Amino acid sequence: MYDKVGRLTGAEYVYAEEQTNDEVVRPRSFLSKDKIATAVPAELREQLRDAALRADLDDMLAVVDRIQTRAPEIANELRSRLQSFDYQSVLALLESEVAVS
């Protein structure tokens, strides 16, 4: 219809660009497997992974408390995810890292 109107009136329609999903979706946080691998010793990463596989929240939070002194930002983000029971995303970060190393 716009084409027809354009031909009849000589008007030229300029369409706004569509917003893609990539522009809408923003990263959940700054946390990445690389950051964890760099800032958190392997021993603590392994302990956190073990506790996550058992869904042992007390143990996971205890490990995060030990991470706090070395990497407070990472510890805070991990704690936040664990307190909302999002173990899967924490495991994903650790599993990926383990697979690479």
Add this chain to the structure above:
Amino acid sequence: MSTDKTPDILVVDDTPANLQLISGMLRSHGYKVRPVSSAALALQAAKAAPPDLVLLDINMPEMNGYEVCTQLKASDKTREVPIIFLSALHETIDKVKAFNCGGVDYISKPFQFEEVEARVNTHLRLKSLREEASSGRVSLRRLTLRSRRVRML
């Protein structure tokens, strides 16, 4: 459940608010609680470290509580773990399905915590007695008497 060990309860519910509530109440009564918000993680956690008891929601995305229960009962590692369903479903057929797939009890939501704790305690005691009986430390007669007492509670 042995007397020298804090009972370890795996709580499975996809609603974080429910998990917070149930976990907090059980913790405050001295239980060790492992809260899990997905069926897949629950299966993984139960196999990695079998709990003393599972409190299991039915309506969950991806895999419902019946399927989780069936898988736990199919594994040698978790077959003996008592599973109590905790659900907002009130139809008799839902409760029958829960027992048929291996659940030992069914608590309807909304629940009173006193009821949850009473049932949890009962099934932990029964599990403990079964374990004692199978290891030959008590006679079958003593087990029967105790079970009757537990049921009376």
